[in-house]
Amino acid sequence: MTDNEQRRNAAQTAGDRLVARHVREDPFAAAFKATRMPMIVTDPNQDDNxxxxxxxxxxxxxxxxxxEVVGRNCRFLQGPNTSREAVARIRASVEAGSDIAVDILNYKKDGSEFWNALFLSPVRDDDNRIVxxxxxxxxxxxxxxxEADLAAARHKAEEEVAKNTERLQSALGAKTLLVHEVDHRVKNNLLTMASIVKLQARITKNQDHRQILMSVLNRVEALSTVQRKLFTLDDVSRFDIADVAREMVSDLVGAIKRPDIRLTHELHPVYVPAVKATPLALIINELVGDAVRRGLSDGGGQIHVVVKRLNGHFLIRVEDTSIPVEVDIETAEIGRILLETSARQVGAKIERRTxxxxxxxxxTMLVESPQESEN
Known part of the structure; x- marks a missing residue:
């Protein structure tokens, strides 16, 4: 008799002995044999368990x-793709005499793979010896x-998202370049217009005509300032009205060259959509221009500019203190029409106090969404 046959006979005898301990009516033996859950018993007291x-x-x-099974160690279920780590965990559990629950890839007799949720536990006698x-x-x-299908689907979805994100970023980059190019051309055209108006103002002999041309120049330069700001921003969809106001007011007051005009301001970042840039720039220009025409350009005085957020709205305030002078009716009327028209375009409310x-x-203008204003 070969060694393998001897080991198999010993294992079979141990198995028979185990079964013989339970009478036919024993519910344990009946449940063990009849259950649909695959179960085995090994003997660690024999060679190779x-x-x-x-x-x-x-x-x-x-x-x-x-x-075919009795007398063999369970390792015959292992194969080329069985995790060595899982095998090592099982071996360590057997050596330690402890319970273990592990997922392991096993192989059937026909060579096909199956995932086995294995639970292994020692059975001890009254002396606490593992039998x-x-x-x-x-x-x-x-x-x-x-799980593998879901993982594959998730991986495919992630790849598609990455591809779409790359395409969107590329499209956004192209759009941003296009918008910058358009802004650049608009800015250049405005500068050209400003140069023409400035040249005309220089050669015009009539003082009234010169003043009219200078008021047109101020408005063109206000629009140019907005376009220049938009052109230098990474996000061309919005702009900070406080930043625009700071530069415009400084330019307007500085152009008068009157040291007796005291300029102060309280400017807080308020972001609004770029589509509102033009009317808001004209509003600031007309408010400051009106203050200049009513006395600042003649007798000096103080001008204070405020841009801030206030209770769901944002506020543009221009406050001046000066000795009033007579204002050209037509010039004042044009300024009033431009101010009111620009305010209607952005849904703003105008309130004047003297x-x-x-x-x-x-x-005051309603802040439409949190993205339009930042404190």
Missing amino acids: PIIFCNAAFEKLTGYSAE YFFASQLDFTNVKSR AGHRTTVDV
């Missing part, structure tokens, strides 16, 4: 008969397959 008993469910799962190891198996290949030599004009 062989299987000494398996139930019908184990035979059905693996394709091996009891005669058997009891192992149950659960085939969860379908679950694992669905007390002595102090005039305050408030322009």
